[in-house]
Amino acid sequence: MRLAGLYGPRVDALIFSSATGRMITPWKDYLSPPGRAALYRDCNRRCRSAFENQRAAIAHIFEARRPAAIACLGAGILNDIPYARFIEAGATVHLVDWLPDIVDLGIASGVIRKSGVGAPECLYCRLGHIDAEDYCCNYRRTETSPAGVCDAFRPDPDAPGWCRAFGRGDLPHVHRQDVTGGYAEAFGAGVAxxxxxxxxxxxxxxxxxxxxxxxxxxxxRLAIPDRSIDLVVSSMVISQFEHEPYDYFSKQAAALLGAPTAQEEVRLRPAMETLRKTLVQNQIAGHCDEIARILAPDGRCFLAFEVFHRAEDGGAWRLVEEMHGAVAALDRRFDFDIDGCPDLVGDTCFRTNGGRSVVYHLLLAAKAGP
Ligand SMILES: C[S@@+](CC[C@H](N)C(=O)[O-])C[C@H]1O[C@@H](n2cnc3c(N)ncnc32)[C@H](O)[C@@H]1O
Structure with a gap:
């Protein structure tokens, strides 16, 4: 399994299509598979360490620039987002993903940590500079509350970082939206x-x-105002554009027509390539448009994506062709802040499920001049 397909919907909740007499899954159901909470929690446990390089790079840029407003596009389960650090520093945080519930689970997974003496500490309870009830709707602090947590605290015996009583409040800003400026959703919704x-x-x-x-x-548009964001994060998201919504289309077509034969596949290859490329390029264009729109004039965007990949079973390293094309697309829209980014290129190896990936880390600025 390629890294980019990591959080791709797995469960096909088939429904009857009266138009065709066969079974297809509507786009909105495809993004909301049953059992997703368990799947995302499992991803959080299994994959967190694989995102360490991206998390460290984002943390480094955050400390160097101290942005007041941050938007994480494709935030997912927050494996690569140093979210606690953003909140500790008092930043305004926007988290965007089109999968329902995934961001909420990501936030909930990191609420509790252990203090120096091993006592539980809630991220929100211990910060004097924020109103904890804005972040947790069940927050209840009294004079007799224990030091690092409130009266509502209920430890989760199966998951050390979780409080069973946690319920997200109005903050951070969570948006269940398409980070390609609506292009991918418009395609997905039109497939049936x-x-x-x-x-x-x-x-x-x-x-x-x-x-x-x-x-x-x-x-x-994303529900984020123009030119309002000092740091935009798009970490391992454009790599995902090779998978969805192409996979959605091919799964639904297979449900209607049956899988193509090997011979048919050879004949279809040019059409498959054209569709995949068209989808990737237009998603990248929509993503860049939204980044450029929300970025503050002196802001930066951290972008990470997979440029080489080696499958689980070893063999040759392969170029992820569309992602090399992405660099040219980025160049048309942004300037590269090469000096501002740690671990810039190539030597970041991402491992998951036995496969390996080389990931580029780029820091982008609004294009200077006309
Ligand atoms: C491989 S994950 C990136 C890692 C993620 N930041 C994390 O730590 O979980 C890619 C994320 O981007 C999201 N994504 C992909 N395409 C998207 C789109 N068009 N709109 C919104 N989210 C998208 C996926 O749902 C997934 O959560």
């Missing part, structure tokens, strides 16, 4: 209609490529 009545894979790809071009102009 385009697949209605298809009788061949060739026809399915033709319609999907048409849809991928047709929704190019459709844009929706």
């Amino acid at each position: 209609d385009k697949l209605a009545g298809v009788t061949s894979w060739r026809q399915a790809f033709k319609r999907a490529i048409g849809l991928a071009n047709q929704v190019k102009g459709q844009r929706s």
Whole structure:
């Protein structure tokens, strides 16, 4: 399994499509598979250490620049986000992801830590400069509350970093939105209609490529004001654009038409490549537009993505072709702050499930001049 597909929806909740008489999954259900909470908690346990390099790089940039407002796009389960540090420093934090519940679980996973003497300490209770009830709707502190936690505290025996009573308050700002400015969602939402009545894979790809071009102009904004963010984080997110919503389309087409034969696959390859490339490039363009829109004039964007990959079973390192194209797309939109970024290129090895990835870390600034 490639790194980029890490949090891809796994469970296909099939429903009956009256248009075709076959079973397909609507886009919104595809992003909300049943049993997702257990899946995300498991990801948090298994994958956290794999994101250490990205977490360290983001923490370094945070300490160097001390941004007052931060937006993490594709924040997921916060494996690579030094969230506690952001809150300790009093930053305004926006966390964006299109998977329901994943960000809430990420926040809940890091609420409790152990103090120097081994007592539980709540991230929000111990900070005098914030109103803890803004962050936890169950916060209840009295004169007799123990030092680092409030009266509501209930330890989770199975998960040391969790408090069972924690309920997210109004802060941080959590947005369940598409970080491609609505492009990926518009494609996903249009797939079922385009697949209605298809009788061949060739026809399915033709319609999907048409849809991928047709929704190019459709844009929706994140609920974050223009030029308001000092540090935008997009960590291991654009790598995901190779997987979704392409995988959604191919799974639904397979549900209707059956898997293509090996021979058919060879014939379909040019169409598959065209669709995949069109989706990746337009998602990157939408993502860059939103980053450029929300970035403050002196702000920075930390971007991490996979550029080489070696599969679990070893073999040759492979170029992740579309991500090299992404560097050129970024260059058209941003300046590179090479000196401001630690561990810039190449030697960051990300390992998960036995596979390995080389990840680029780039720090972007708004383009200077005309
Ligand atoms: C591999 S994870 C990145 C790691 C993540 N920051 C973490 O620590 O869990 C990629 C995340 O980006 C999200 N994502 C991918 N495409 C997205 C899109 N178009 N809009 C919003 N979120 C997206 C996924 O749901 C996933 O949570």
